Amino acid sequence: MEKHSETTIHDIARKLNIAASTVSRALNNNPIISEPTRKLIEKTAKEMGYRPNILAANFRTKRTNMIGVVLPLINRHFFSSVISGIEEVAYNRGFAVTISQTNDNFEKEEKIAQTLFSNRVDGLIVSIGMQTKTFDHLRLFSERKVPLVFFDRVVDEIEADKIVVDDYRGGFKATEHLIKQGGTRIAHIGGPLNVKIYQDRLAGFKDAMQKAGLPVDELMLIHNSLTRTDGTNAIKKLLQNKIKPDAIFCANDTTALSAIIYLRKKGIKVPDDILIVGFSNEPFSEVVTPSISTIRQPGFEMGKKAADLLIRQIKLKDKSNRFQTFVMPTELIVRDSSVRK
Amino acid sequence: MEKHSETTIHDIARKLNIAASTVSRALNNNPIISEPTRKLIEKTAKEMGYRPNILAANFRTKRTNMIGVVLPLINRHFFSSVISGIEEVAYNRGFAVTISQTNDNFEKEEKIAQTLFSNRVDGLIVSIGMQTKTFDHLRLFSERKVPLVFFDRVVDEIEADKIVVDDYRGGFKATEHLIKQGGTRIAHIGGPLNVKIYQDRLAGFKDAMQKAGLPVDELMLIHNSLTRTDGTNAIKKLLQNKIKPDAIFCANDTTALSAIIYLRKKGIKVPDDILIVGFSNEPFSEVVTPSISTIRQPGFEMGKKAADLLIRQIKLKDKSNRFQTFVMPTELIVRDSSVRK
DNA sequence: AATTAAATTGCAATCGATTGCGCATATAAA
DNA sequence: TTTATATGCGCAATCGATTGCAATTTAATT
Numbered sequence: 001m002e003k004h005s006e007t008t009i010h011d012i013a014r015k016l017n018i019a020a021s022t023v024s025r026a027l028n029n030n031p032i033i034s035e036p037t038r039k040l041i042e043k044t045a046k047e048m049g050y051r052p053n054i055l056a057a058n059f060r061t062k063r064t065n066m067i068g069v070v071l072p073l074i075n076r077h078f079f080s081s082v083i084s085g086i087e088e089v090a091y092n093r094g095f096a097v098t099i100s101q102t103n104d105n106f107e108k109e110e111k112i113a114q115t116l117f118s119n120r121v122d123g124l125i126v127s128i129g130m131q132t133k134t135f136d137h138l139r140l141f142s143e144r145k146v147p148l149v150f151f152d153r154v155v156d157e158i159e160a161d162k163i164v165v166d167d168y169r170g171g172f173k174a175t176e177h178l179i180k181q182g183g184t185r186i187a188h189i190g191g192p193l194n195v196k197i198y199q200d201r202l203a204g205f206k207d208a209m210q211k212a213g214l215p216v217d218e219l220m221l222i223h224n225s226l227t228r229t230d231g232t233n234a235i236k237k238l239l240q241n242k243i244k245p246d247a248i249f250c251a252n253d254t255t256a257l258s259a260i261i262y263l264r265k266k267g268i269k270v271p272d273d274i275l276i277v278g279f280s281n282e283p284f285s286e287v288v289t290p291s292i293s294t295i296r297q298p299g300f301e302m303g304k305k306a307a308d309l310l311i312r313q314i315k316l317k318d319k320s321n322r323f324q325t326f327v328m329p330t331e332l333i334v335r336d337s338s339v340r341k
Numbered sequence: 342m343e344k345h346s347e348t349t350i351h352d353i354a355r356k357l358n359i360a361a362s363t364v365s366r367a368l369n370n371n372p373i374i375s376e377p378t379r380k381l382i383e384k385t386a387k388e389m390g391y392r393p394n395i396l397a398a399n400f401r402t403k404r405t406n407m408i409g410v411v412l413p414l415i416n417r418h419f420f421s422s423v424i425s426g427i428e429e430v431a432y433n434r435g436f437a438v439t440i441s442q443t444n445d446n447f448e449k450e451e452k453i454a455q456t457l458f459s460n461r462v463d464g465l466i467v468s469i470g471m472q473t474k475t476f477d478h479l480r481l482f483s484e485r486k487v488p489l490v491f492f493d494r495v496v497d498e499i500e501a502d503k504i505v506v507d508d509y510r511g512g513f514k515a516t517e518h519l520i521k522q523g524g525t526r527i528a529h530i531g532g533p534l535n536v537k538i539y540q541d542r543l544a545g546f547k548d549a550m551q552k553a554g555l556p557v558d559e560l561m562l563i564h565n566s567l568t569r570t571d572g573t574n575a576i577k578k579l580l581q582n583k584i585k586p587d588a589i590f591c592a593n594d595t596t597a598l599s600a601i602i603y604l605r606k607k608g609i610k611v612p613d614d615i616l617i618v619g620f621s622n623e624p625f626s627e628v629v630t631p632s633i634s635t636i637r638q639p640g641f642e643m644g645k646k647a648a649d650l651l652i653r654q655i656k657l658k659d660k661s662n663r664f665q666t667f668v669m670p671t672e673l674i675v676r677d678s679s680v681r682k
Numbered sequence: 683a684a685t686t687a688a689a690t691t692g693c694a695a696t697c698g699a700t701t702g703c704g705c706a707t708a709t710a711a712a
Numbered sequence: 713t714t715t716a717t718a719t720g721c722g723c724a725a726t727c728g729a730t731t732g733c734a735a736t737t738t739a740a741t742t
Contacts, residue, residue, distance in 0.1 A: 683742105684741100684742085685740100685741080685742080686739105686740080686741075686742095687738105687739085687740070687741085688737105688738080688739070688740085689736105689737080689738070689739080690735100690736080690737070690738085691734105691735085691736075691737085692733105692734085692735070692736085693732105693733090693734075693735090694731100694732100694733100694734105695730105695731090695732090695733105696729100696730085696731085696732105697728105697729095697730090698727105699726100699727095700725105700726085700727090701724100701725090701726090702723105702724100702725090702726105703722105703723090703724100703725105704721105704722090704723085705720105705721090705722080705723090706719100706720085706721080706722095707718105707719085707720080707721095708717100708718085708719075708720090709716105709717080709718075709719090710715105710716080710717075710718090711714105711715085711716070711717090712713100712714080712715075712716085
């Protein structure tokens, strides 16, 4: 009795002299089973310590109740906020979430996508890496009708639901703010242009400059991978120009931080000599000195929305390919790094 | 031909007029299959676009090649370093990793553990939450012989492999350093004592004090959940004491940060008036002003070790319960918050 | 009471890969 | 040529739950 490891629905059925199918239906709350038998079966199942074999059920139903999340780095506040949002919705609706980080490495992203596909996740939520320029590993999903939602770093070439922040307006607002604070020679440290969000932030920057009648000097534009090191190199390069910037719009907080630290070391004062605005509202941006003005992105809400859209796709049998793109608002947070006292 | 969605080993077998079992063995590199047939099968499989149905294989073999990771917060540098370490090893050895965060919420931890167990992860790597005081949800694994490895916040009551940092020596070194820098009335903001690491950090603190002949005043000891808010409340309380501290050893960097910010607001200078040391070496501790002296924990290495131990358990058929505990070294990083100029 | 409709439950196939066991075929030894 | 010994492959059961359809029971209706 104790040895054959797990009790199955057949064990329950045998004990009660009924069919396994009845047990299955009862435990799945199929309304076709009468209340008394359901109660009896549930009671017996509990007594016998029954645990459904999810692997068997998954195999049979071809569903896993699992949502895959693929993103560059879980260690970014924005991304981990998104994850929390996804989890909140997913868990409440009976889905487990499996998270994988690509470290912005394309090969790893491919491999992860393959693995998740093979493991038959019911749907995938993705923010692509900086190196990602081809998308076959993601088309795999869309072509085989596996629900797919992009967020933040989305892929234009694939039709799917998308959730982005208003990077354009974020870039615009940040730049406008720098201009209001007196910036005239404004530089931009941006991300790789194959990633749409960085295109948009740049576009916002340029339009704000143009609107104010300020020139956009190519020497004032730098594009890199936005790491700490990249940021330091960028600010170094900017300081080597003949015309030095008096303000910088950084496409993330990390490079803003690099700039601030480097400038401090060089005795150049932020915000007195150079105004700085970052992007993303990383937690450190509030506590560093000077605190960094930045653009807040509603990560948690984006995550919730992404999960909601994905689950909607999963539940919807008819794959009516009406894909939508949601643009979430950004908010300028003014702190010390961009305001002269 | 094109319609029945996926090609199976039976399709391949039929096409080649061989048995499905041969196909299965060939694709699994079973040496019992001769080289020519293997080659042929592999070629045909590729041509037919065969993708193994992992759900079926998992079901049959009762294995998933999946490792579960449960931890409080992925958004902590230490934890995400551990995750990276785990992933590095796991992926190289053919395991997928599924990560879940408990937010230090006991109910969520329970639910996650249940889900992962039901989903038949091959093994589990856990760091428990602050509220976790009962362990049935984890015994589930150890009792059913599912490999289990604890790291950092381990559970003494369960026999398993464990990887901890040398919290005692970390606490000792931090305190010793504060004493060397001239601290005499040293306070400690610690975590909940049901979590072993905080016991150990406290013990290190006490022993260092005793060794230096300094008294440990109960009023100088505070225990909470080490959040930003908790940190602020703690420093407030300490300042209300008749005898004010001239140095504080904080059990994490977050509370150290809270203290620094609060003290700055109150016009109390760090390190001139109060010396501070944190714990964990969060990235912000380096960039905040003053930069926070802290104890570095080798998260990445711990993650690698944890995955290695777990996979070793998984591969080892005989569950010889020789469980080990590994203690990783800590390192004191001296920055500005603890050194008077 | 007989007939019909509705509500329950059972039968048995099925999902796709794995694997113990046994049957061939081939090679080596006698 | 016959008997051993590998070597390579096929047969068929199996894992546990799900589900279309058939069968049975119960309730409703005339």
